[in-house]
Amino acid sequence: MGLLDGLLGNASEIETDEVQQELQPILADEENVVFAVKEIRDMYVFTNLRLLLIDKQGVTGRKVEYHSIPYRAITHFKLETAGHFDLDAELKIWISGADSPIERELKSGDTTLGIQKALANFALKK
Numbered sequence: 001m002g003l004l005d006g007l008l009g010n011a012s013e014i015e016t017d018e019v020q021q022e023l024q025p026i027l028a029d030e031e032n033v034v035f036a037v038k039e040i041r042d043m044y045v046f047t048n049l050r051l052l053l054i055d056k057q058g059v060t061g062r063k064v065e066y067h068s069i070p071y072r073a074i075t076h077f078k079l080e081t082a083g084h085f086d087l088d089a090e091l092k093i094w095i096s097g098a099d100s101p102i103e104r105e106l107k108s109g110d111t112t113l114g115i116q117k118a119l120a121n122f123a124l125k126k
Helices: 003-008 016-026 111-123
Strands: 033-039 042-047 050-057 063-070 074-080 088-095 102-107
Antiparallel strands (some): 074 088
């Protein structure tokens, strides 16, 4: 992630090997990171088995929330890209059995399309 992107809060793709090593203690035995995006401290990690939404909380970022979503549980998703006046993109993921979607705001950047493509590649497979 470039320094300017980090300061602006823009999401950017990060090396899968780096994320694989960081998450190794919580990944399943045959699970591999395929695509990962980082936005300031939060990450969207696509593995061959699930989507991990990682939210580092607090000032130090020592408290971390890992939201694990198996692809088979995703019923549909929506990604609204940023416009000229609205600078944030919005991601909504509907999970089977849940009344309301999981919602995340993304800062403008090219990775929003990468997230949509990764969701399509994994959630639409049967």
